[in-house]
Amino acid sequence: MASREEQKRKLREQREAAEKAAAHTAELRKRTAYLAAGVGLIALIVVVSLVLVSQSGDDDKKVETTDVFAGIPQKDITLGDPDAPVTVIEFADLQCPFCRDFAVHDLPGIVKKYVKPGDVKMELRLLAFIGPDSSTGREVAAGAAEQSLIWPFAENVYNNQGTENSGYMTTEFLREQAEAVPGLDAQRALDAAGSPFAQKYADESDSEAQKQGVSSTPSFAVTPEGGETKVVDADGLSGAIDDAIAQAKD
């Protein structure tokens, strides 16, 4: 009799323990689900914040136009003394961020050190490998070259560069950049788009790039008077110019 009672008690205890364990497991699952939802929400907030930070960076990219080219002779696409012993052809794309970095951070120093003293003359050959916006910008740049002001025009475009192929390089945008160049007839530069002159500039730039084996921008073809051309990237430019000046003096 006692043994039967004992068995019943044991079974009841086992059932209660199983129910308790099941309730505990259900509670744990519920808690885990809440926790996972919380983690998901935090992750979502962090991702949205990162996206907003990424987008807000666009405003910081606009910098003030500098007065890099003041007092330096400009003719067609050439900046500097036409008789300078070293010629540097810059191959760039108006949409290329590395070209912008060079134009904003390195070019002023190069101009001050080599172009102003008359050691180097620079030519700007714009390419259009990134997309349709590059071609649009290049055509108006050709219009600026026609007025011998392609360098400050390109500088303005770089200073206000937008996201590649986002369609920012509209006629209005290009007009603003052209109007900010002292002495440049903005309407004339805009009218150059589609002109034979703009086409000639594009063709000559592309064929010069091909001739020099340029595959990325910015690239620079550095030629000392009577010497051989060396093609370098932005990091190698100063060294190549120093070598070319030394070679030209020999």
Added chain:
Amino acid sequence: MGGPRGLTLAIVSLILIGIAVAGYLTYVHYADIDPVCAGGSGGCHTVQASDYAELVGIPVATIGLGGYIALAISLLIPGELGRAAGMALALIGAGFSLYLTYLELFVINAICQWCVASAVIMVLLAILTTLRMLRGPAPPEQTADTAGA
């Protein structure tokens, strides 16, 4: 793959591949060279040179590398805290990777295969770490008593 150990093994494998991919992209960024891409490096170059290749001045590839390393560290944290941290990191990584992929497709108009590979890895990690979180801790080993019950 089905059990907790298989899940952890899959997560570890994906983290290692992710570290390799993000590490390579970080290297090419600082070495200032184009990544090797199938069919030419044009797309990779465009993406790497775009304004979106950096976030507050830090290369996105380096942030990704940091994310994978942080994920690996989260695996060493025992219990719910480690599982939650891993899930949070993977979800953030996947969310941001998907945003970057959107930029590649619709804003930059160029695709970097390495970036897409990293995005796929992050999405897989987000799924696996969420499963790991929801499944909870590994069940205790069965003892002779419980096995017989």
